[in-house]
Amino acid sequence: MNVWFWVFIAYIILNFLIMISMIFIERRSLSTVISWVTVLTFLPIVGFLIYLIFGSGLSIRVRHMIANHKLYGLEYDQKIIKYFDDEKSMSKEYENTLSLVRCCYNYGSILCPKNGIKIFIDGQDKLKNLLADIENAKESINIEYYIFDDDETGKSVMNTLIKKAKEGVKVKLIYDSIGCLKAPRRFFRKLKKAGGEVAEFFPPFAYIRMINLKMNYRNHKKIVVIDGKIAYTGGMNIRNDHMNKGKKLHPWRDAHLRIVGTGVYPLQNIFLNDWRYVKKENYPSSYYMEQGMFPEPITSGNAYLQVVVSGPDSPIQNIKETFIKLITNAKKEILIQTPYFVPDEAFMSALRIALASGVKIKMMVPSQPDHRTVFWATQSYLKEFVELGVDVYYFDGFVHSKAIVVDDEILSIGTCNLDNRSFNLNFEDTVIMYSKELNQEYRGYFNEDLKHCKHADILYFKKKLFLTKFAQAIFRLFSPIL
Numbered sequence: 001m002n003v004w005f006w007v008f009i010a011y012i013i014l015n016f017l018i019m020i021s022m023i024f025i026e027r028r029s030l031s032t033v034i035s036w037v038t039v040l041t042f043l044p045i046v047g048f049l050i051y052l053i054f055g056s057g058l059s060i061r062v063r064h065m066i067a068n069h070k071l072y073g074l075e076y077d078q079k080i081i082k083y084f085d086d087e088k089s090m091s092k093e094y095e096n097t098l099s100l101v102r103c104c105y106n107y108g109s110i111l112c113p114k115n116g117i118k119i120f121i122d123g124q125d126k127l128k129n130l131l132a133d134i135e136n137a138k139e140s141i142n143i144e145y146y147i148f149d150d151d152e153t154g155k156s157v158m159n160t161l162i163k164k165a166k167e168g169v170k171v172k173l174i175y176d177s178i179g180c181l182k183a184p185r186r187f188f189r190k191l192k193k194a195g196g197e198v199a200e201f202f203p204p205f206a207y208i209r210m211i212n213l214k215m216n217y218r219n220h221k222k223i224v225v226i227d228g229k230i231a232y233t234g235g236m237n238i239r240n241d242h243m244n245k246g247k248k249l250h251p252w253r254d255a256h257l258r259i260v261g262t263g264v265y266p267l268q269n270i271f272l273n274d275w276r277y278v279k280k281e282n283y284p285s286s287y288y289m290e291q292g293m294f295p296e297p298i299t300s301g302n303a304y305l306q307v308v309v310s311g312p313d314s315p316i317q318n319i320k321e322t323f324i325k326l327i328t329n330a331k332k333e334i335l336i337q338t339p340y341f342v343p344d345e346a347f348m349s350a351l352r353i354a355l356a357s358g359v360k361i362k363m364m365v366p367s368q369p370d371h372r373t374v375f376w377a378t379q380s381y382l383k384e385f386v387e388l389g390v391d392v393y394y395f396d397g398f399v400h401s402k403a404i405v406v407d408d409e410i411l412s413i414g415t416c417n418l419d420n421r422s423f424n425l426n427f428e429d430t431v432i433m434y435s436k437e438l439n440q441e442y443r444g445y446f447n448e449d450l451k452h453c454k455h456a457d458i459l460y461f462k463k464k465l466f467l468t469k470f471a472q473a474i475f476r477l478f479s480p481i482l
Helices: 003-025 028-043 047-056 060-068 074-081 090-105 123-135 152-166 183-194 264-278 286-288 318-329 345-356 373-386 420-425 436-450 458-462 466-477
Strands: 112-120 139-147 172-176 197-201 222-226 230-234 256-262 303-310 332-337 360-366 391-395 401-408 409-415 428-434 453-456
Touching: 090 303, 090 318, 090 428, 112 123, 112 436, 123 152, 123 222, 123 256, 139 152, 139 264, 152 172, 152 183, 152 453, 172 183, 172 264, 183 360, 197 264, 197 345, 222 264, 230 264, 230 409, 256 264, 264 303, 303 318, 318 345, 318 401, 318 409, 318 420, 318 428, 332 436, 345 360, 345 373, 360 373, 360 436, 373 391, 373 458, 409 436, 453 458
Parallel strands: 139 172, 172 197, 332 360, 360 391
Antiparallel strands: 112 256, 112 303, 139 222, 222 230, 230 256, 303 428, 332 401, 391 453, 401 409, 409 428
């Protein structure tokens, strides 16, 4: 027996150990395991390298480290509990939402009353407001972005952060290692030189950017908290194309939130959890109280909200299951905007049940793809749901909004796409809002967007070229790992 025989045997054993790890240690879904086994079987050596870079799960050590740096403490509990309500405080007009409130609460999301919320659908508008709020900061600026680019948009935000740091405002910045690959590290070092603090989420091995064994797990959040009183989150990154300045994906349609009220607290908490992990800090919650991170909230609005988070550090896909609850709770209509639609069987079943119950569903996706493989997989799923009765619309441009409107009183906007990557691999957040006013406001935006859409009937999909249909089928097969 020659050496290649033993190489082959070693490769088979290695693949077997990978499969055992995925099933018993990482506890991945059956569809994910099958997809990776297919890759490892039909792409020998290359498949292993792909798995090593994109497929290997978070180690138990990393998961424990993330969990151990989450902010808990008696002082924090006593500080926040007086501001928050249980479901009994919600008026009768929201009584149909109480089971959803309880579901989110059991996923660790407290109900936050008295919030003033501004919705942005235009990046320039959001940027203008964000820069003004940063400019007016007095104590602290905590900022966390998946993409923070070294372009015109990024420089405008960075220069303002540098100015505030020099003025003595405490500035903390977290950027994702993969999302910010195009931004040189010297871009972020400028803030450190000015007195700010900067951290890279999941930095690569030896800080060589192209050698990152955690590159498949990305911090996809976009959170800014200013003086502990104003918070931003949603779909817009700090990059030119998100400001509608891109030449390729244009026009760019997105959704973002500015929150003033008790809802700032959970977003501050999410940021500090990530900060404690990336900086390996172990300060007690009382330290952050003394630092003024949780001041008395401004309670000028009347919207209730819950902030739901999820990530690969948790065995439960909190946001996906919350969305399933949203969908199965619907009585009349669901409006969805998403750039990617690559659902798993549980999510598909929820949509089918809603349709069978007489709920009308309208889904809006981009006509221009930014990731063609995901776009092809999306087409395959959309064709199936058009056949079932979903109204699918292709926006003439790029829809990056992650928004769900349910009936007359619920609205969800956040960072989470409707695909396996967001549900299972990325660190995400979404805001569930209970407000008839906000629901109607976003419903208006959706209806206005419909004027710039093409309605896709079943004939639209049947007209596709054979090679396109073949690509759709192939990439649907690998959808659990896209």
